[in-house]
Amino acid sequence: MQDPTPTEAIDLVGRYEASHGMPEQMRGDVRLLGGILGRVLRESGSPGLFDDVERLRVATIQAYTDETDAAFERAAQIADGFTVARADEVARAFTCYFHLVNLAEEHQRVRVLRQRAARDEESADSVTVALERLAGEVGDDTALQRLHQMRFHPVFTAHPTEARRRAISTSIRRLSGLLDDYDAAEDGGPAQRRAERRMLEEVDTLWRTAPLRQEKPSPVDEVRSVMAVFDETLFTAVPHVYRRIDDALQGEAAGAREPVVRPFVRIGTWVGGDRDGNPFVTARVTKRAAGIASEHVLRGLERASARIGRGLTLDAATTPPTPALTALTERLLSADDEGAADVVKRSPGEPHRQAVLLIARKITATRERDADLAYADPEHLLADLLTVQSSLVAAGAPRQAYGHLQQLVWQVQTFGFHLAELEVRQHSAVHAKVLAELDAGGERSELTEEVLEVYRTISYVQKRFGPRAAGRYIVSFTRSADDLAAVHRLARYAVGPDGTPPVLDVIPLFETFADLQAAPAILAEIVEHPAFAARLADTGRRLEVMLGYSDSSKDVGPVAANLALYEAQAQIADWAQRSEIELTLFHGRGGALGRGGGPANSAILAQPPHSVDGRFKLTEQGEVIFARYGDPAIAMRHIDQVAAAILTASAPSNEQRNRAAAERFADVAQRMEDASRARFFELVKAPGFAPWFATVTPMEEVGLLALGSRPARRGLSVESLEDLRAIPWVFAWTQARINLAGWFGLGTALETVGDLALLQEAYREWPLLRAMIDNVAMSLAKADDRIARRYLELGDRDDLAQLVIDEMALTRSWVVRIAGGDGLLSNKPVLQRAVKLRSPYVDALSLLQLRALRALRDAPEEVPADPELQRLLLLSVSGVAAGLQNTG
Structure with a gap:
């Protein structure tokens, strides 16, 4: 040709x-x-x-x-x-x-x-x-009331998925x-x-x-990278979201009376706190992460308050201060000899301006750790701002009270002095090992000292930046109530008999299929534990439970995992209702579809009844952070969409729809779960699957990319998938243009049901299936049969290769028939356009990657890998990730 x-x-x-x-x-x-x-x-x-x-x-x-x-x-x-x-x-x-x-x-x-x-x-x-x-x-x-109680809580993680x-x-x-x-x-x-x-x-x-x-970036590098999103977008975008909603709800009265909207966004972070499998995240790194975040937010509050103060040129004759404001100003002046004369000189007869400029100086002192002038905590700052606000209202100046000053109030309420609520995560096996050593007595190992130091760091952060700054402690691979009780036992060891342990909300993370099934029984047991019961009493019986999408999908396949997650959420929500517990489910979702990714708002609307109840928390990572929050306009739109979905999810009509669909299609769900899991096991449990997978995808080479500080797998062997992290599992299949982690087993599941009319009805009426089908359509649209075959030819297992190709064809056929139209994403024209625009160019990079991978695979094992070919391969990996707009 x-x-x-x-x-x-x-x-x-x-x-x-x-x-x-x-x-x-x-x-x-x-x-x-x-x-x-x-x-x-x-x-x-x-x-x-x-x-x-x-x-x-x-x-x-x-x-x-x-x-x-x-x-x-x-x-x-x-x-x-x-x-x-x-x-x-x-x-x-x-x-x-x-x-x-x-x-x-x-x-x-x-x-x-x-x-x-x-x-x-x-x-x-x-x-x-x-x-x-x-x-x-x-x-x-x-x-x-539901608007006032609503919470949207994105948690930024440093999982290595940002290739650029x-x-x-x-x-x-x-x-x-x-x-x-x-x-x-x-x-x-x-x-x-x-x-x-x-x-x-x-x-x-x-x-x-x-x-x-x-x-590879260090954990501190990762902290600083995420700070860019806060500085450039979130610090100003979040209050603008509140403002837009309030403007729409109050109409012409907006800005002239107390806002209807209350702050509903809470930002969390694992960056610098997630030590599960990452030996580079130490207690010292966690302390430094908290300090960096506080430095950024205090600078933001300092600039905002100084700007607002300069603009409050309201004369005492037209806008007289209240006695409370006069007392506040006198207190601020007497505490700040250096700034008092300058502020009074620049703002004669302008009491509100004086107060806010002195508040700005006090924020500066907080950042600079000037103990004589600094605020003890954000609550004291908030109280001072509200005093100014009340004085303005009393003086007949509500527009000044509820204008820019209100946005500053919202910023303090949202971000405090900590910016993001730092969460610690550790594997349950680490806790068990350390406790065994401590209970036995004798000399303490380096690991034990480091684990105990983490608790002391949490105490320090809480005292330094406020109780909201840290305190959530996630236990990976929670498999028993003892795994959660271990956190409280370790806290007591850390502080000794005379100390006060940090205030901790211990959060179980259920990740595997078996753990999800066991979750309700584990929760029922742990809430009877004295330390847990005491904390529940202190918080009004609030409890967080985290669900892992990644490992469950790698464990039993994406279809069975999604259905199991839905069932686990339904059972946990039912248990929480019976136990009078205010439940927040924390969704450990990744950017890729094989890790629970996809549009957040459609996922929220597909949740079981009472599993949202006005609260939605999820992890955001890698390229997703910058895609959703990197631009102010897009960030505001995303937050608005998610908040709308949170409100809608708890509407009686939506809950009834999900409940009725779950009952109506329970048999369909069971047959799909059984069939998809069996098909998935047919592939991943086949003898020699793990080394074959490492051969037909760039799985090993992905580990060479300097994506993040965290290792790509828990062990060194690829003889088993157990030690392979979910991110490279998904990333490798994505690079091979197969995207297997997002769809494998669905075709067999739908074929087992076999009734097209029933499945089309389920697609229309069952939000969970609709979200699953739509996500798979996207996953398959980014895959490519011809390129996939070339990757699969790199291995010597025609049986496994054919299994993958057959399942891909079967899944595509059923998805198109159920969703309608003449091809994948026919009912999603904007997404279809985005995929088609890129696909030929992604193909070009895939062909270059194949050329490099084939040469590396054909080289004798005893010969060191050609560095030029490795570089080409890694360049193509970065390019394909940019083209497909997702990695892991």
């Missing part, structure tokens, strides 16, 4: 891009950024690079659209024909292209959100609309700002030309920046 002529190639690419129904503005952005990248490749790449990139690009588009073996073979031949050095450059070029396409897509989302806001258009899945619907079912007062470097992310963020400048400028005018020139410079920088980290 011959290459198309230049004219034919241009026509082919144009027809392909036009076939997606891409919005014209986004299409313009893609062309602009793609054209800039092409110019950079001509100017800065080696001779002929641009032409080689175009040859492979056209060939993969032709192969994707023609779906012929000849076209696919032509694309593979081009990839195989490059020298390793050229393949390296081509892989980098395609990876840059994905970063730019992802940026264009994000930019379009922000553009649409801004256009809606300009039209004052309320989305159908917003908090405002959800509250209105809820009020129609339960009444206005009850609906408002922070330098790359920062460059892309600068490009985003330049795209804004380009949009705002006059077409063809000097400002637009200047923005394009600066984009050219930035893309050239992006191209010249090494795409791979040279070294």
